[in-house]
Amino acid sequence: MSNLKLIIKREFIARVRNKTFVMMTFLSPLIMVGMISLIAWLATLNNDEIRKVAFYDETGLFSTDFKDSGDVDYIDYSHLTLNDAKDSVVIKKLDGLLYVPKKNSNSELAKSIQFYADEAPSISILNRIEKIIANKLTNQNFEEKGLDLDAIENSKAKVNILIENFSGEKTSKMSSYIKMIFGGVAGYFLMMFIIIYGNMVMRSVIEEKSNRIIEIIISSVKPLQLMMGKILGTSFAGILQFLIWVILGGVLLAVVSSVFGINPQPVGIDQSMAMQGDSQQEIQLILQDIMKLPLGTLVLSFFIYFIGGYFLYSSIYAAIGAAVDSETDSQQFMLPIILPLMLGIYVGFFSVIENPHGTVSTVFSMIPLTSPIVMLMRIPFGVPWWEVLISMLLLVGSIIFITWLAGKIYRVGILMYGKKPSYKELFKWMKY
């Protein structure tokens, strides 16, 4: 067996056997699913509560309009005096009292309706009440002006713009959201992967250094070989962990949702569809949108940028590990890693979502240190192939260059003990 394979195997086994790794692998999905179920459960708890709102209507206009609906019950206190009504609301611990005073005109009335409550009522309830009153008053205004309500209702036009590109494919308005979610999740995952597994590479380098086994090993293998073996072995452990997470998470989520009857499907999509008021067609378009995303390209580029980004950063992590004696000392060198990662995420979440093909997004999807994240977030919006190609070529080029530089720092650093190097010193090592 070649030495590289041996090193990869050892690193893989060392990572996988690590107690923390095992715990993380099996506990994380449990914790995640637990959190999701908890949130979902809490949300349903909240929704079950029925609000009780009393109303005191001096005009008598609305007695039939406030009908109990879903989570709000209306109680008519118009037969009492206003003060009695207020008292009973307090005594019975109702959620509030709506006061509709008698006014000369509708326009005056519209401005003088009041809501008494100890705690500010929820916006959604207020909105609903406002809507009921506004509807009633509008209709009254129409009638006063002698307009036929049925005629008005019939002449209302319903508009739902269908988006279609020039080659005739229809998309829904949700399309942008879906693309954002796909890109955002991919970019975020990549950042987490780089930080978690890059740190593992660094720790393993520091371990060899502080164990003093390093000189024994590099008298058998080339330092660069050892570094690459470490990076590869750790990445395989990472992929295994990710697979377990996906499978375990999926199974757990399925189990939990069937047991508790919670539907963990994307709630946001359901709601926004309800808001748009439609319809079979819209759902179909959304599904079509997902299918129509360049899934093949997406998955392929996800892998390429994932691997590329990981390699780029983990060789920097390895160099840092070689330069320091302990993990505490590594903090001072974290900036060149964290800064571009953060920049990538911020550019992704602000510029790309605002304008996926703007100058900022395009430039940052070319710069190798940020390109894996930013380009991943841009790809769902459709990026010309040549831009992706240039970005990938730049990435590959800089991986080779950075690995070469990191290798130089690594081979000097692993044999240096006892001094805290500065950036200046690292620069000198590159020339040894």
Place this chain on the structure above:
Amino acid sequence: MANLLEVQQATKQFGNFTALQDVSIQVPKGSIFGLLGPNGAGKTTLIRIINQITLPDRGSVYLDNEPLKPQHIRDIGYLPEERGLYKSMKVGEQALYLAQLKGLSKAEAKERLTYWFDKFDISHWWNKKIQELSKGMAQKVQFIVTVLHKPKLLIFDEPFSGFDPINANVIKDEILQLRDEGATVIFSTHRMESVEELCDHIALINKSKKILEGKVTDIKRAYKSNTFEVGILTENNTDLYTTLQGKFDVTPADFKTIDDQLKMKITLDNNTSSNELLQYLSDKGQIMRFNEVIPGVNEIFIKTITENE
């Protein structure tokens, strides 16, 4: 005798610091070669160059008359001064791993490890983790891993540090046996008594330069000053001492005896032989002691280095 290893004019600089300057050494096949020098002299750099851990800026290295190549790693066994093992890995596992890195197949490595573990009576360590072993125990494992692939050239950097005298002896005997089986040994240490005991060749490095190299016997011959330590029983010690002072270069000496002898060191000039001195002394009293003063490696070490300061 052919040389197994030849280093020619090796120079290595780290920035402005010169670690080695034009150092050449020749290590004869089957010898135990002592690489000596004060701390920071450049020994470790030279050893790392031989192990291809560091590349020299200038100069070349030949192993068995071939320029040093990556494949030669398998012909060398190196026990560095800074040594350790993976703390959380089992002894057997990591011995296997390290042996495989040196090119042994798994089966072969296992067979040889079993042999050595039995020899050192440590078979029950196989499934222990290094963190459960003492430092000396871990050193034994490291020694085994160093010699397991039967390299032509063995390099030991302070091999006895961390061993108690009994185990140090065990290791010393193993080194001698490996030499007898045909291995060549480079031996870097500060402990002069072990150099005296083991080495037949030495090189002395100071401040990045080699200042002395050769067979130990040749070097001693070169450093001896034709001085003899003499113990003689006479009626009157002071009389004889004054007489001798007139004829030879005499200084008082001190060594342990059971009776009251005249003890002195006599240095002869090149025209006088030891026999003439002996003849001269033979009727002056009863000669109890007469031996040539041969400098120890330690003296040579200190003398050469102070001369070169």
